[in-house]
Amino acid sequence: MSSLSKGRSPLTIEHVDAYIQAFSSQCVIVVDGEGLIADCSAALLQEAGYTLQELKGMSLQQLGIESSFSILQDQYLEAVSRSSLNPIIRLRNCQGDVMNRRYAIVSLQTPDGRPYFSMHMDRVCTEEELSLLQKFAGTFMKDINLGVILIDVQFRIVDISDMACRVLGLHREKVVNKPVTEVFNAVPSHHQLIQPAILNGVVVRNHAVSWTNNEDRYELLLDSNVLKDEAGRTVGAYVIFKDVTNLRSLEQQVQRSDRLAMIGQIAAGTAHEIRNPLTSIKGFMQVLKNTFIEKGMVKEQEYTDIMLTEINRINELVSEFLLLSKPKNVSYHKVDIKLVMREILPIISNEALLHGVSVQYDAIPGLPKVIADSELLKQVFLNLCKNGIEAMADGGILTITEKVDYEELMVHIEIHDTGPGIPNFVIDKIFDPFFTTKENGTGLGLSVCQRIIHDIGGTIRVASKGYGTTFSVSIPFP
Missing domain, CATH: 3.30.450.20 (PAS domain)
Structure with a gap:
């Protein structure tokens, strides 16, 4: 909608009818140089309840507008100069109802030099x-x-x-x-x-x-x-x-759980079939190794040592593979996480010492007990702590923090390292089976940890931003 200001040239139009047609869906009145109504838009006619023939030639005062057109112009120009809201007029429809409208005025001129003015009116909300x-x-x-x-x-x-x-x-x-x-x-x-x-x-x-x-x-x-x-x-x-963080997280957890369940079913059905021939191979390799030792065949003995090491590695992989299926003989009972941490802290401290890492354990009094298998919890915390220690190649601090959320009834164990952090393009994949950034990793450790915690109704989350990584294990308590 154009604004009118002092000294501005009028907008040249071909004809009033063509101009008003362009604004048929808006409330617009066109008045001539004497302030009499020359044309109206269809929208205004519908709201006012008049026909165009009834309104043509009428003054604005006959529509219930109290001020003259020249006063309306002055009020609008003053609003424009102050950059304030357009002024309001009150007009009446054919039934006498008052309609409040905020208006703007545009100066028009036809090719023959005849002056017109259009009033564009917007509805104003009532005070209520x-x-x-x-x-x-x-x-x-x-x-x-x-x-x-x-x-x-x-x-x-x-x-x-x-x-x-x-x-x-x-x-x-x-x-x-x-x-x-x-x-x-x-x-x-x-x-x-x-x-x-x-x-x-x-x-x-x-x-x-x-x-x-x-x-x-x-x-x-x-x-x-x-x-x-x-x-x-x-x-x-x-x-x-x-x-939708929780929904996306739940969706990812369901997808991972489906993959883990499928892998677990495969593992349960094939693990024994893999281990049986491996046991035979390992036995015969040990016999060959003893023979090579007796005959002083050092080079051949070295070969058997390498093969036995690789066989042991396959056995370890199969063992982790089996853990992806629901662990057997799980004993759920009330577990004191403090006691679990106290039992594994010496192992964590020794591992940290080998890597030049300091361990800080921030315990809190009165930590509620959780329903879980204590041995499986040890496996989870040892795995997460070991990952954090190995991430700090040049030394650092591993911090284990206990927290309690009594509103959500959750115990939180946070394991934070001061390593280089996990890149954004990797962080979404770290719980996927067989995904690993370690040269000799299997990519099953975090998947197993997630499965263990999910089975007791908890969650594992990871946060990493540029410097350091935090794994948060949340476990419900009764």
Whole structure:
């Protein structure tokens, strides 16, 4: 919608009918140089309840507008000069009902030099409606469990919900009325959550985005679109996202569990068939080794040593393979995690000493007991601690921390190393069977740990950002 200002040339139009036709869906009145109605849009005629023939030649006062057209012009020009909201007029429909409209005036001129003025009118909310909308907007931004960000046409943040602040690590009072590029200046432009193209009408629906806030990683589903006024002009844009971290995590866990179950079934059916011939091969190799020793055949003896080592490696792999199926003879009972940690700490400390690593154990009093198999818990914590120690090739600190969440009824054991961290492109795969970054690893250790913890209703999560890695084991307690 054009704005009228002093000294601005009128908009030249071919004919009033053609002009009004272009705005048929909006409430528009065209008046001539004397302030009498020359034409009206179809939308205004429908709302006012008049025919065009009835309105043509009428003055604005006959529509219930109290001020003269010259006064209306002055009020509009003053609003424009102050960059304030357009003024409001009150007009009546054919039944006498009052309609409040916020208006703008455009100066027109036909090719023959005849002056006209068009009044474009937008509906104004009543005080009751406005109050209700304001209350809803305020409550929506504070209480809704969605991330909401409102952007104006200058690409500044107009408002942001509490949930968006929490997930993105922002403080509302520090980001409102700030440019988006300034708020997210630490993030590369192509990785920013909000792109400038949003103001060009680029619509986003259910776009999956990963966002890391310190050590917390969030999986988000994002929607965005532009906001337009009744004239079709872009006045801003919105971004709405929901946190689906738990759903994505659950989906990944189900997929991994399905793979583990399939591998476990294969392992259970084939492990004995593999071990039987291996036992025979190993026995005959030992006989050959003894013969080579008796005859002083050193070179052949070395060959048998290598083959026996590889046979033992296959046996170990089969043993880990079998653990992917549900462990047999599991004994679930109340377990004191402190006691479990106390029994394995000497083993962890000795392993850490060999790698020049210090171990720090942050225990808390009154840690609740959990329902689990103590031997399997030892296996989980030993595996995670060993991984952390081996990740610190040049020494470092391994920290084991106990925490309790009494609202969720969960015991949390966090194992943090000060190693180089896990790259983003790898971190999603570390629990997959047979995925490993170690030269001699089987890729089954973390899969087995995850299976053990899942079987007792717990979870294992990993967080790594540039420096250090934290594995969080969460186990429910009764």
